[in-house]
Each structure stands twice: as C-alpha cells, then as structure tokens.
Amino acid sequence: xxxxxxxxxxxxxxxxxxxxxxxxxxxxxxxxxxxxxxxxxxxxxxxxxxxxxxxxxxxxxxxxxxxxxxxxxxxxxxxxxxxxxxxxxxxxxxxxxxxxxxxxxxxxxxxxxxxxxxxxxxxxxxxxxxxxxxxxxxxxxxxxxxxxxxxxxxxxxxxxxxxxxxxxxxxxxxxxxxxxxxxxxxxxxxxxxxxxxxxxxxxxxxxxxxxxxxxxxxxxxxxxxxxxxxxxxxxxxxxxxxxxxxxxxxxxxxxxxxxxxxxxxxxxxxxxxxxxxxxxxxxxxxxxxxxxxxxxxxxxxxxxxxxxxxxxxxxxxxxxxxxxxxxxxxxxxxxxxxxxxxxxxxxxxxxxxxxxxxxxxxxxxxxxxxxxxxxx
Ligand SMILES: *Cc1c(COP(=O)(O)O)cnc(C)c1O
Numbered sequence: 112x113x114x115x116x117x118x119x120x121x122x123x124x125x126x127x128x129x130x131x132x133x134x135x136x137x138x139x140x141x142x143x144x145x146x147x148x149x150x151x152x153x154x155x156x157x158x159x160x161x162x163x164x165x166x167x168x169x170x171x172x173x174x175x176x177x178x179x180x181x182x183x184x185x186x187x188x189x190x191x192x193x194x195x196x197x198x199x200x201x202x203x204x205x206x207x208x209x210x211x212x213x214x215x216x217x218x219x220x221x222x223x224x225x226x227x228x229x230x231x232x233x234x235x236x237x238x239x240x241x242x243x244x245x246x247x248x249x250x251x252x253x254x255x256x257x258x259x260x261x262x263x264x265x266x267x268x269x270x271x272x273x274x275x276x277x278x279x280x281x282x283x284x285x286x287x288x289x290x291x292x293x294x295x296x297x298x299x300x301x302x303x304x305x306x307x308x309x310x311x312x313x314x315x316x317x318x319x320x321x322x323x324x325x326x327x328x329x330x331x332x333x334x335x336x337x338x339x340x341x342x343x344x345x346x347x348x349x350x351x352x353x354x355x356x357x358x359x360x361x362x363x364x365x366x367x368x369x370x371x372x373x374x375x376x377x378x379x380x381x382x383x384x385x386x387x388x389x390x391x392x393x394x395x396x397x398x399x400x401x402x403x404x405x406x407x408x409x410x411x412x413x414x415x416x417x418x419x420x421x422x423x424x425x426x427x428x429x430x431x432x433x434x435x436x437x438x439x440x441x442x443x444x445x446x447x448x449x450x451x452x453x454x455x456x457x458x459x460x461x462x463x464x465x466x467x468x469x470x471x472x473x474x475x476x477x478x479x480x481x482x483x484x485x486x487x
Pocket of ligand 1: 298
C-alpha cells in the first residue's frame with residue numbers, strides 16, 4: 112500500500128534524492144570523494160552562514176549529541192541542562208554518563224524555553240562551564256528561540272553553549288556563528304531531507320580551541336581526529352563514510368537552499384495548525400511563537416487519540432504518536448518536506464475523515480467515503 116509518511120523523522124525524501132543513492136559507489140580516499148565532501152561543506156556553510164566546517168559521522172542524531180557530550184563534558188564539568196521534553200532529557204542523560212555535575216532546568220512540555228529561565232540558571236551557577244539547549248523539541252513540537260536566549264546571556268565567561276539542532280537544521284533558521292552557539296548537533300533524516308544515517312556537528316572557534324585542549328576518552332567521536340583530515344585542502348573522513356548518504360545529502364541541500372524554504376515551512380505549519388484547531392483538536396503548543404515549523408502536536412479535547420491514529424493508519428497516513436507522558440494522547444504530524452497545499456489537504460482531509468469515523472458520523476462526506484473504502 113502506498114503510505115504517506117508524516118513522522119518527524121524520518122521524513123519523506125524526494126525522488127531526486129533517492130535516485131542519487133542508487134549511483135555506483137566511489138572510494139573514499141580519492142579526489143572524487145573529496146570534491147563531493149567539499150560540495151556538501153560549501154552548502155552547509157551557506158545553510159548555517161558560517162565558514163567553519165561541519166564534521167559528518169555515520170551516526171543518528173543521538174550519536175551527534177553524544178559526540179558533543181564526550182568532547183566537552185566530564186567529571187570536571189558543571190553543566191546546566193535545559194529541557195522541555197523527551198529530547199532535552201536525552202541530551203541530559205547522555206551528558207550525565209560522562210560523570211559531569213548536572214543542574215536540571217525543566218520547562219513544562221508544550222511550553223517554550225524563555226530567555227529569562229536560562230539567564231537565571233546561568234546567573235545562579237557562575238561555575239557552570241557548559242549549557243545544553245534544544246532548538247526544536249520534537250516530542251512536543253516546541254520551537255525555542257535560541258538567538259533570543261543567547262542574546263540575554265553575559266558575553267564574558269559564558270558557558271559553552273551546546274545545542275541539539277537534530278530536528279531544526281534545514282527547516283528553520285539556525286545560524287550558530289551569528290547567534291553565539293558553540294557546538295551544534297544535527298542529523299540527516301529530519302530538516303535535512305535525507306535518509307537516516309548521518310550525524311553532523313558544527314563547532315565555533317572557541318569550541319575547537321577547547322576541544323584541542325581537552326582529552327576525549329572516546330576514539331570514534333574524538334573531534335580532533337576529525338579535524339586533522341576535515342581541514343585538509345582535499346577533505347576526508349578518518350573512517351569509512353556512508354558514501355551513498357553523502358550523495359543524497361548533497362542533492363537534498365539543493366532543495367533546501369532555495370530562497371523561501373524557511374518561510375514555506377512556517378507557512379505550512381501555520382495553515383496546518385489553523386485547520387487542526389478548526390477541526391476541534393487541541394494544539395499542544397498554545398503560544399504561536401513557540402510552534403515548530405517542522406512538526407505539529409495535537410490531541411483530542413477529551414479522550415485518547417488511539418482511535419484517530421488507527422483510522423489514519425488504515426488510510427495509509429502515518430504521523431507519529433506521543434512520547435513519554437504523552438503516549439497515546441498525542442498525534443505529531445511532520446511537515447519538514449515540501450509540504451504545501453496538496454499535502455495540507457491530505458492531512459486535514461484524513462483527520463476530518465478519522466474524526467467522522469470515530470463519531471460514527473455517517474452523513475459526513477469524508478466519513479461516508481472512508482466507510483466504503485474500508486469495506487473489503
Ligand atoms: C530525533 C531527535 C533526536 C534523536 O535523533 P536520532 O537520529 O533518532 O538518534 C535527538 N534530538 C531531537 C531534537 C530529535 O528530534
């Protein structure tokens with residue numbers, strides 16, 4: 112059956128990108144691979160608005176987060192961990208494993224992280240040398256304004272700012288150098304519109320300096336081993352890279368680097384949210400400012416969402432459910448890909464039919480069609 116994937120990772124990949132993966136393999140120690148790698152680096156530089164290079168690992172987003180933790184935290188580090196959901200908690204858990212001393216700052220899931228909350232924690236913990244933030248909390252569909260948060264922090268002696276950008280980079284502005292982020296982790300299968308398998312890490316000059324003077328107890332994720340070959344004139348990867356994913360990422364970046372891509376994502380999110388609300392669902396993120404351009408979470412005003420989810424699945428429409436305390440209570444629909452009017456109609460029409468079906472509303476046009484569709 113033809114399925115329409117609306118999970119916030121992996122997201123649908125264009126035919127163009129998929130076809131690139133089918134090209135013959137090339138060796139990773141040669142000029143052809145180096146020029147592919149350089150092309151990706153140049154495009155990432157445009158996307159992130161930084162001349163600094165991006166390390167690319169065969170890993171998922173969690174691997175990229177772990178890379179930041181093992182390179183910048185340890186038993187000697189006090190870390191402020193700001194979390195507003197499942198992924199903020201995960202970054203905290205990974206970092207706790209390095210033996211660092213963690214100060215928890217928890218924001219209610221569904222609410223955004225305000226600059227004041229972070230500024231207070233930094234002010235109260237002047238000995239903290241690392242701050243963990245999440246730009247887009249995928250478990251709730253909260254988009255945090257990292258630029259506004261960093262702008263209220265002291266310029267001098269501020270902690271190293273490590274940001275989980277796994278579900279933001281590609282779909283929404285993320286300009287680490289301009290904003291003052293020190294280390295950014297992301298992955299291929301969300302905003303970057305590429306199949307899963309690549310973890311990406313960008314560092315500020317300050318972070319590269321710190322990495323140089325720290326000992327990393329991890330071999331594979333040691334950033335200094337990466338730097339040695341990444342900054343060569345013909346860049347390389349120290350270990351075997353998943354070359355076909357590099358083909359795909361190189362092509363996907365062309366789709367993202369169009370002038371109005373971020374605006375289109377925001378516009379699609381806004382329209383979808385309006386339709387979802389008008390259908391009578393409840394959006395989890397109440398404040399529009401904090402709604403993600405990539406993923407929208409909603410629930411029924413009363414009752415759980417499992418019947419709706421089941422109905423959507425029978426139609427071949429596959430959003431994700433809730434995570435953590437929202438299990439069974441939430442539907443999360445992603446719109447990272449080229450999601451415009453036809454996709455909005457598909458999503459809203461399917462939700463309308465699922466609601467009609469749940470209410471046994473046989474007179475409804477969508478529910479009537481769905482009823483016949485489900486007959487064998
Ligand atoms: C998906 C996601 C992760 C985990 O990424 P994996 O690729 O599944 O390891 C981490 N943080 C955020 C914000 C995510 O959306």
